[in-house]
Amino acid sequence: MHKRFVNHCTIELTISPCGPILIKSGKEGADPTKPDMEFVETYHRGGKSIYLPGSSLKGAIRAHAERIVRTVGSDKPSSKGVWANDPLNDKREYLSGKSAPEIYKLSCFTDQMFGSTEIASRVRIEDAYPVNRAQLKIEERNGVAIDRVFGSVAVGPFNYQVCTAGDFKTKIHLKNFTLAQLGLIGLVLRDLNDGWFGLGFAKSRGMGTVTVQYDSATVQYPGCVLENEQIKAIAFQAVRSTIASDQQWSHTMLLGAGEFLDATEAGNYGFPKPDRQETPVAAAAMPLGFGVQLVWTGQIQVADLFERSVKAWSQLLGVAA
Amino acid sequence: MTHTPRPGPRPTGNSSPDTLPPKPYELIPFPDKPLSLEAPAGHQRYLRDRLHGTLQLSLKVETAVHVSTGVAVMGSDINSRIPLIKPMVQGNDRHLLIQGSSLKGCVRAVYEAITNSTLAVITPGRDNRDKIPPERLPCRDKKKLCPASRVFGALDWQGLVEFNDARCEGSGFTTGFMPSLYRPRPDQRRAYFIGGRVAGRKFYYHAARAIDKGQNQGIAVQQAGKAYIFKTQLTFKNLTSAELGTLLVALGQDSKYPIALKIGGGKPIGMGTVTVNVEAVTKVDSPQALRDRYTRYALTESNQLTGEQLKQFTQQMIQAAHQDLIQEPQLKQLAEVLKFPTNRPAPSGVY
Numbered sequence: 001m002h003k004r005f006v007n008h009c010t011i012e013l014t015i016s017p018c019g020p021i022l023i024k025s026g027k028e029g030a031d032p033t034k035p036d037m038e039f040v041e042t043y044h045r046g047g048k049s050i051y052l053p054g055s056s057l058k059g060a061i062r063a064h065a066e067r068i069v070r071t072v073g074s075d076k077p078s079s080k081g082v083w084a085n086d087p088l089n090d091k092r093e094y095l096s097g098k099s100a101p102e103i104y105k106l107s108c109f110t111d112q113m114f115g116s117t118e119i120a121s122r123v124r125i126e127d128a129y130p131v132n133r134a135q136l137k138i139e140e141r142n143g144v145a146i147d148r149v150f151g152s153v154a155v156g157p158f159n160y161q162v163c164t165a166g167d168f169k170t171k172i173h174l175k176n177f178t179l180a181q182l183g184l185i186g187l188v189l190r191d192l193n194d195g196w197f198g199l200g201f202a203k204s205r206g207m208g209t210v211t212v213q214y215d216s217a218t219v220q221y222p223g224c225v226l227e228n229e230q231i232k233a234i235a236f237q238a239v240r241s242t243i244a245s246d247q248q249w250s251h252t253m254l255l256g257a258g259e260f261l262d263a264t265e266a267g268n269y270g271f272p273k274p275d276r277q278e279t280p281v282a283a284a285a286m287p288l289g290f291g292v293q294l295v296w297t298g299q300i301q302v303a304d305l306f307e308r309s310v311k312a313w314s315q316l317l318g319v320a321a
Numbered sequence: 322m323t324h325t326p327r328p329g330p331r332p333t334g335n336s337s338p339d340t341l342p343p344k345p346y347e348l349i350p351f352p353d354k355p356l357s358l359e360a361p362a363g364h365q366r367y368l369r370d371r372l373h374g375t376l377q378l379s380l381k382v383e384t385a386v387h388v389s390t391g392v393a394v395m396g397s398d399i400n401s402r403i404p405l406i407k408p409m410v411q412g413n414d415r416h417l418l419i420q421g422s423s424l425k426g427c428v429r430a431v432y433e434a435i436t437n438s439t440l441a442v443i444t445p446g447r448d449n450r451d452k453i454p455p456e457r458l459p460c461r462d463k464k465k466l467c468p469a470s471r472v473f474g475a476l477d478w479q480g481l482v483e484f485n486d487a488r489c490e491g492s493g494f495t496t497g498f499m500p501s502l503y504r505p506r507p508d509q510r511r512a513y514f515i516g517g518r519v520a521g522r523k524f525y526y527h528a529a530r531a532i533d534k535g536q537n538q539g540i541a542v543q544q545a546g547k548a549y550i551f552k553t554q555l556t557f558k559n560l561t562s563a564e565l566g567t568l569l570v571a572l573g574q575d576s577k578y579p580i581a582l583k584i585g586g587g588k589p590i591g592m593g594t595v596t597v598n599v600e601a602v603t604k605v606d607s608p609q610a611l612r613d614r615y616t617r618y619a620l621t622e623s624n625q626l627t628g629e630q631l632k633q634f635t636q637q638m639i640q641a642a643h644q645d646l647i648q649e650p651q652l653k654q655l656a657e658v659l660k661f662p663t664n665r666p667a668p669s670g671v672y
Contacts, residue, residue: 019421019485019486020486063364066365067364067365067366067367068615070365070366071366071367071611071615072611072612072615072616075365075366086365137413141390141410141420142389142390142391142392143420143422144391145426145442146426146430146442147442147443147444148430148433148440148441148442148443148522148523149348149440149443149453149507149513149519149520149521149522149523150444150505150507150513150523151346151505151523151525151588152444152504152505154442154443154444154445155442155444155445157391159391164412164413165413183618186618187615187618190618195375195485195554195556196556198483202421202422203479203483204425204473204474204479204480204482204483204484205420205421205422205424205425205426205483205484206420206421206422206424206425206484206485206486207421209485303618303619306618307618307619310616310617310618313616314616314617317612317616319612319616
């Protein structure tokens with residue numbers, strides 16, 4: 001569902017390498033003093049700097065999200081539970097000629113979140129830029145392949161650039177999300193921090209592990225207002241039929257997309273309803289007095305948000321939280 | 322670059338081989354069974370009947386270890402009085418590191434030798450290719466992989482184990498003076514070949530003590546001295562018990578075959594001996610454990626094994642490895658070469 005905007009979540013996080021990391025630029029520059037494999041670079045805040053492209057982050061995050069879904073769910077369409085397809089080889093014939101809600105409903109859990117050739121992604125990941133370029137430690141490493149028979153150099157030495165210290169800040173946005181989707185992002189980020197998967201080049205030989213520090217999470221309900229400690233959906237005459245005007249929730253409620261739709265429309269898309277979790281955070285009005293937002297600050301609060309959304313994820317799998 | 326003293330003149334093929342000490346290495350022949358090639362487990366999911374987790378390793382230096390960065394620096398750059406020195410990789414806190422790639426290469430070489438596997442790395446060139454038995458050429462088809470390639474990776478296939486850099490516990494280092502080493506001479510030494518084909522995989526013996534030439538006579542190298550401890554972590558997914566067991570045997574955990582790793586430079590002169598201790602294993606190995614892990618955010622229960630439990634688990638895995646993957650004749654021969662402790666002296670002169 002992209003036609004309307006019901007809820008939105010922004011997670012701000014800091015990624016720091018635990019050891020060496022390298023996202024290769026893929027091209028060898030003309031500068032002969034540089035190593036054979038260089039880090040991707042861009043211009044940021046008035047200077048040239050290495051960065052972690054959003055596409056590299058999204059690829060790794062999506063791949064792990066799929067891995068989790070296939071592990072606890074299935075890799076084939078199933079009426080019960082969640083499934084994840086093979087996004088590169090799935091022809092998606094089951095979606096041809098279908099309406100928008102049906103396409104969403106019939107897509108697998110990860111296509112629904114990260115997009116496919118049939119439906120746009122509702123997860124956006126920004127490039128991660130260094131907080132302070134001066135704190136980045138960039139060095140050069142060498143590798144050499146040893147011939148197993150003669151013990152001599154078979155290939156190399158080849159050299160590559162690595163980053164071993166620094167903080168990279170990025171944001172993950174989720175639009176019109178369900179709580180289970182937010183929960184899955186939480187599990188993926190937890191595993192990234194635990195070293196269950198890495199980023200970039202040479203993950204199997206000492207590179208790519210990072211730590212993830214949560215800075216904040218903001219959940220916004222742009223179509224709501226705050227009244228007497230209640231979140232109320234604004235009902236315009238024109239859309240009265242689709243937004244349940246009488247809906248209101250406690251101001252400490254974390255709400256998934258299904259909550260803002262009437263039962264029929266939620267059913268068309270397959271959004272779970274009810275899809276809510278109580279949180280210790282209270283809602284506040286958004287700037288300009290329009291819309292409501294909840295803000296979680298710091299590692300502990302954001303982890304608590306994920307813990308609550310993972311409950312919705314496990315309910316979806318039929319596991320009592 | 323550093324001043325590199327030339328190695329002394331080396332006797333050529335004309336001189337009697339009896340005058341030379343025995344070679345500090347051995348070639349471990351390939352198994353004579355046909356290879357069983359299979360499709361790898363894949364990364365797309367955590368399989369319910371396989372093992373996933375991490376090994377916490379502690380590496381103890383037995384003879385000086387030098388894993389070179391590939392460059393020489395002024396001694397003043399690393400707080401050494403030597404004018405020019407070949408450094409090791411150091412972390413941001415100046416602690417010595419053994420690169421994950423060095424460790425992986427070293428463990429993979431052993432894993433390849435004790436299973437019925439192909440050669441992962443060969444020197445490019447037609448002449449060289451022709452000397453390798455065709456079935457031992459590196460795996461090219463990612464749907465048909467040999468045992469080692471299934472675990473460590475091959476062309477177009479990312480392996481199932483992930484090594485990390487090993488970090489030295491202390492912040493110090495020692496300085497060694499390596500003699501110049503001789504290059505391999507497959508052109509002169511016939512033992513490398515049997516019937517025109519390469520005879521096997523080369524492994525260097527461990528020695529009781531490494532040769533150190535002393536200042537002015539050797540190449541100055543930054544090294545990790547005896548008894549230095551390095552710590553690292555190895556992550557694995559979708560391994561069978563036999564595969565994890567073979568990995569543990571390669572790390573020297575089979576009490577019947579106590580082997581040590583040989584890593585970095587100066588292998589012929591006794592350097593690079595490292596013994597491994599597995600301190601803990603964290604494993605996720607059942608459908609229920611996987612389900613628990615992926616339906617809860619906070620991981621409360623730890624599946625970490627230490628002490629007696631770890632010992633039993635290691636035994637089980639190694640037993641499975643012996644039944645399934647390990648080639649006993651190759652392991653026996655390799656264990657003879659890599660056994661540690663040893664009384665074997667390193668060759669002090671020409672070898």
